[in-house]
Amino acid sequence: MPGWSRSFLNPSLTSALEAGQTFEEWLSGRIPGVDYARISADQSTRSAVQAKGREAGTGIRHQHEENIETAAAFGVAIVKFYEDNGLTAVQPAVVRPAFAEMVDALHCRRTTEGFPIQALIATEHERVWRLTSDFAGVHQAVTVTEEGLFIERQAVFDLRSKHSADDAVASDGEVWRTKERIERHIRRRALDGGTPGGRRRFGWLPPDPRSGLKINMRKDPEEWPVLREMIESALRGTSWNDIARGLNTRDIPTASEKRWSGATVRQALTNPVMCGYRAIHGELVRDPTTRSPVVGQWDAPATVEEWQALVELSRQRGSKRGTRLTNGSPPPGREPQTFRTYLFSGYLRCGAVRKDGAPCNSKMGGCARPTEKNPDNAVYVCTALDCAGTARSVRDVDRHLEEVVLSMLDERHIAIGSEQPEWAGTELMQFLVRRRDSLEGQLGTGVPADDDLLRKTSDLEARISGLETAREKHHRNLQDALGGRDSSRWPMMSLEQRRTAISTVLQSVVVLPFPPSRSRRAPFDPALLQITPVV
Numbered sequence: 001m002p003g004w005s006r007s008f009l010n011p012s013l014t015s016a017l018e019a020g021q022t023f024e025e026w027l028s029g030r031i032p033g034v035d036y037a038r039i040s041a042d043q044s045t046r047s048a049v050q051a052k053g054r055e056a057g058t059g060i061r062h063q064h065e066e067n068i069e070t071a072a073a074f075g076v077a078i079v080k081f082y083e084d085n086g087l088t089a090v091q092p093a094v095v096r097p098a099f100a101e102m103v104d105a106l107h108c109r110r111t112t113e114g115f116p117i118q119a120l121i122a123t124e125h126e127r128v129w130r131l132t133s134d135f136a137g138v139h140q141a142v143t144v145t146e147e148g149l150f151i152e153r154q155a156v157f158d159l160r161s162k163h164s165a166d167d168a169v170a171s172d173g174e175v176w177r178t179k180e181r182i183e184r185h186i187r188r189r190a191l192d193g194g195t196p197g198g199r200r201r202f203g204w205l206p207p208d209p210r211s212g213l214k215i216n217m218r219k220d221p222e223e224w225p226v227l228r229e230m231i232e233s234a235l236r237g238t239s240w241n242d243i244a245r246g247l248n249t250r251d252i253p254t255a256s257e258k259r260w261s262g263a264t265v266r267q268a269l270t271n272p273v274m275c276g277y278r279a280i281h282g283e284l285v286r287d288p289t290t291r292s293p294v295v296g297q298w299d300a301p302a303t304v305e306e307w308q309a310l311v312e313l314s315r316q317r318g319s320k321r322g323t324r325l326t327n328g329s330p331p332p333g334r335e336p337q338t339f340r341t342y343l344f345s346g347y348l349r350c351g352a353v354r355k356d357g358a359p360c361n362s363k364m365g366g367c368a369r370p371t372e373k374n375p376d377n378a379v380y381v382c383t384a385l386d387c388a389g390t391a392r393s394v395r396d397v398d399r400h401l402e403e404v405v406l407s408m409l410d411e412r413h414i415a416i417g418s419e420q421p422e423w424a425g426t427e428l429m430q431f432l433v434r435r436r437d438s439l440e441g442q443l444g445t446g447v448p449a450d451d452d453l454l455r456k457t458s459d460l461e462a463r464i465s466g467l468e469t470a471r472e473k474h475h476r477n478l479q480d481a482l483g484g485r486d487s488s489r490w491p492m493m494s495l496e497q498r499r500t501a502i503s504t505v506l507q508s509v510v511v512l513p514f515p516p517s518r519s520r521r522a523p524f525d526p527a528l529l530q531i532t533p534v535v
Contacts, residue, residue, distance in 0.1 A: 004085050004086065005083065005084045005085070005087065005096065005097040005098040006083060006098065007080060007081065007082045007083070007098050007101055007102070008080065008081055009079065009080050009081075009111075009113065009115075010077075010078050010079055010080065010081065012026070013026055013077075013079060013115075023115055026077070027077050028077075030075050030076060030077035031074070031075055031076045031077065031118060031119050031149065032076075032077055032079050032115065032116050032117045032118060032119070033071065033076040033077065033078055033079065033117055033118065033119030033120060033121055033149070034078065034079060034080050034081070034082060034102055034105065034106065034111075034117050034119070034120055034121070035064060035067040035068070035071070035078045035080075035081045035082065035121050035122070036082045036083070036098070036099065036102050036120060036121070036122045036127065036128055037060045037063035037064050037067065037081070037082070037083045037084075037122070037123070037127065038060075038063075038083065038084045038085075038087065038089060038096070038098075038099070038127045038128070039059040039060055039063070039084075039085055039086065039127075040086070040087070040088045040089070040090075059085075060083050060085050063083075063122075063123045063127065064081060064083070066123050067121045067122065067123060070121055070151055070154055071121055071151075073154065074119075074121075074151055074156075076119050076121060076149075076151070078121065079111060079115050079116075079117050080105070080111050080113075080115070080117070082098040082099070082101060082102040083098055084096040084097070084098045084099055089126075089127075089128075089129060089130040089131065089134065090130050090131065092131060092133070099128070099134070102120075103137045103138060103141045104141075104424075104470065104474075105117060105424070106118075106120060106138075106141035106142060106144075106148075107140065107141035107144055107425060107466070107467065107470050108423070108424035108425035108428060108467075108470070109144070109145065109425070109428050110424045110425070110427075110428075111424075112424070114424075118145070118147050118148055118149060119148070119149040119150070119151065120138075120142060120149070120150045120151070121150075121151045121152075122150075122151075122152050123152065123153070124152050124153055125150075125152050125157055128152075138150070140466045143463075144428070144432075144463050144466065144467065145428070145432075145463075198215075198216070199255065199256070200215055200216060200255045201216050201255055201268070201271075201273065202223055202226075202227060202254055202255040202268060203219060203220055203223045203224055203226070203227035203301060204216040204217065204218065204219060204220055204223075204298070204299070205217070205218050205219070205220050216273070216298060217297070217298045217299070218298070218299055219299040219301070224299075224301065226247070226252060227268075227301050228301055230243055230247075230265065230268070230269060231269060231274070231301060231302050231306060231310070233246075234265075234269055234310060234313065235306060235309060235310070235313075239262065239317075240262035240263070240265045240266045240317075241261075241262035241265075241385055243260075243262075243265045244259075244260035244261050244262050244264070244265045244385050245385045245386065247260045247265075248260055248385060248386055249386070259384075259385075259386075260385070261383070261385060262385070266314055269310050270307075270310050270311050270314050272284060272293075272307065273296070273298070273300070274300065274301060274302040274306075274307045274310070275300050275302045275303060275304045275306065275307035275308075276295045276296045276298065276300040276304075277293045277294070277295070277296070277304070277307070278294065278296055341366060341495075342365070342366025342378065342380070342394055342398075343398050343401075343402075343495065343498060343499065343502070344366075344380065344397060344398060344401055344502070344509070345363075345364070345365045345366045345380070346363055346365070347502065347506055347508055347509055348363065348364035348380050348392075348397070348508075348509050348510075348511050349361050349362065349363060349364065349508050349509065349510045349511065350362045350363075350364055350382035350384065350387060350389070350390045350510075350511060351390060351510040351511055351512040351513060351528075351530065352382065352387055352389035352390045352513045354386065354387055355386075360382060360384055360387045360389070360390075361510075362382050362383055362384035362387060363383055364380045364381060364382050364383065364390065364392075364511060365380065365381065365383050366378055366379070366380050366381075366394050367379065367381060377393075377395075378393075378394040378395070379391045379392060379393055379394055380392050380393075380394055380397055380511070389513055390511050390512075390513050392511055392524075393524065396524040397511075397529070400524070400526045400529065401506075401509065401529070401531075402490075404506075404531060405501070405502055405505060405506060406490060408505040408506070408533060409490075409501060409504075409505055412504065412505055423471050423474045423475070425467050425470060425471060425474075426471075428467065429464065429467045429468075429471070432460055432463055432464050432467070433464060435460055436457065436460040436461065436464060439453060439456055439457045439460065440457065503534075504534060505533055505534050506531070506532075506533060506534060507532045507533060507534050507535075508532045509529050509530065509531050509532070510529070510530040510532075511528065511529060512528040512529070512530065513528075514528070
C-alpha cells in the first residue's frame with residue numbers, strides 16, 4: 001500500500017461553524033495551532049502485522065491523540081490536522097504533501113480556509129523534519145512572528161536557539177549514517193545467508209515471534225506444492241498468463257491475497273530466492289573470497305539449474321522490463337522507472353461483466369497489435385486474465401479522449417485564471433513591512449541607533465525576505481498549475497507531461513464492450529466510453 005497524505009479541519013470547529021458559532025467563539029481565548037503527524041511505514045501494510053488485524057493509520061491516529069492532549073495542556077486549539085502516512089522524511093526526493101501545505105500555512109499564519117494559526121504541535125520534532133532543508137523551512141515558518149510556537153514531547157521546542165540548528169545538522173548527518181548502517185546490515189545478513197525479509201512471499205510461512213521463526217524462512221505446507229507446480233509448469237513451456245489463469249480459477253491468491261497475473265508469476269519464479277540465492281541492487285550476493293553466489297539458509301523450492309532455466313525463459317519471451325535481480329529497490333542514485341508507452345493506459349477501465357455477474361472494472365493497458373496493412377496498430381485491452389473481453393483501438397480512443405481532455409483543460413484553465421487566489425501571506429507581509437519602515441524611520445532621524453534597534457531591523461528584513469520567497473513559490477506553483485491546464489502547450493508536451501495534465505481533469509474512463517448485435521469492425525463509437533472527470 002503506497003503512502004498517502006491528507007489535511008482536514010478540526011471536526012469540532014466544523015461542527016461549531018455549522019451550528020452558527022464564529023471562529024473566535026470556538027477559539028475561546030486559546031492559541032490557534034495545527035497538528036502534524038507522520039510515520040515512515042504504516043505497520044498495517046506489512047503482512048506479518050496485517051495478520052493480527054491492525055487497522056491502517058493506527059500510528060498516525062496515536063500521534064494525533066497525543067497531540068490533542070498536549071494542545072489541551074498548553075491552551076492550544078488545533079484548527080487543522082495534517083498527516084503524511086507511510087512517507088519517509090529522510091529522502092529528499094520524497095514529497096510530503098501535508099508537510100508542505102502545513103509549512104506554507106504556518107509561514108502565512110493562515111490555513112487555506114482562512115483561519116489564523118500560530119502554533120505547531122507534534123509528538124517529536126523528528127516526525128516533522130529529519131533533513132536540514134526541512135528544518136530551515138519549519139524554522140522560517142514558525143519564527144516569522146514572535147508569537148510562533150512549536151511544542152513537542154509536552155515541552156516548547158526553542159527553534160530560535162543555536163542548539164536547534166546544530167541538532168538539525170546533526171540529524172541530517174545521522175539520517176545518512178543510519179541509511180549506510182542499514183545497507184551494511186542488509187549486505188552482511190545476506191553474506192550470512194539470512195532471510196531476505198520484507199513482505200511474506202508465496203510459498204513461505206510468516207514470522208512466528210513465539211518460536212523465533214523468521215519471515216520467508218520455512219516452507220508453507222499448503223502453498224509449497226503449488227509453488228513447485230508453478231515451477232514445473234513453467235519449465236514445460238506453459239506461459240506466465242496460463243499459469244496465472246489456472247491459479248485464479250482454483251481461487252489460489254497471492255501472498256497479499258490478490259489475484260495472480262502473468263507478471264506476478266514471472267516475478268515470483270525468476271526471483272533468485274527460488275534457488276537460495278539473493279540479489280541486492282541487481283547483483284547476486286557473492287562470497288568475498290570465492291566470488292561464488294552465497295546460498296541462503298531458507299527453504300528453496302528450485303535448484304540453481306531450474307532457476308537459471310526460468311530466467312533464460314523470461315529473457316527468451318522478451319519481457320520489456322527484462323529480468324530484474326533486485327531486492328525491489330533501484331540502485332543508489334537511480335529513481336524507479338515508469339514504463340508507460342500509451343497515453344491513456346491505466347485511466348481506462350474494462351466495462352465488461354465477468355462470468356460470475358460482477359463488473360470487471362480492471363485497468364486496461366495498451367499493447368502493439370501490428371498487421372500487414374497497419375504495422376503501427378495498437379489496442380487498449382483488459383488486463384484481467386479471466387476477462388479480456390474488452391479492446392479498443394489506441395488511435396481511435398486517443399483521438400477522441402484527447403479532444404475531451406483538451407476541452408476540459410481549457411475550462412479549468414479559464415476557471416483558475418479568473419479565480420487566482422490571493423496569496424495567504426499578503427496581510428502578514430504588509431504588517432511586517434510597516435514595522436520595518438517604522439524602524440527604518442527611527443534609524444533615519446540621525447540619532448545613533450542602539451544594537452537592539454539594528455538587530456530588530458535585520459531580523460525583520462530576514463522575515464520579509466523569507467515571505468517574499470514563499471510568495472514567489474506560490475505564484476510559480478500557480479503558473480505551473482495554469483500551464484498544465486493550457487491546451488496550447490499540448491503539442492510541445494512529453495508523454496509524461498501529457499499524462500500529468502490528464503490526471504488533473506480525468507479520473508477514469510469505463511470502456512463498455514460492443515453490444516452483441518454489433519460487429520467488432522463497426523465504426524468507433526464514443527458513446528461506449530463513460531468518462532468520469534476529476535471533481
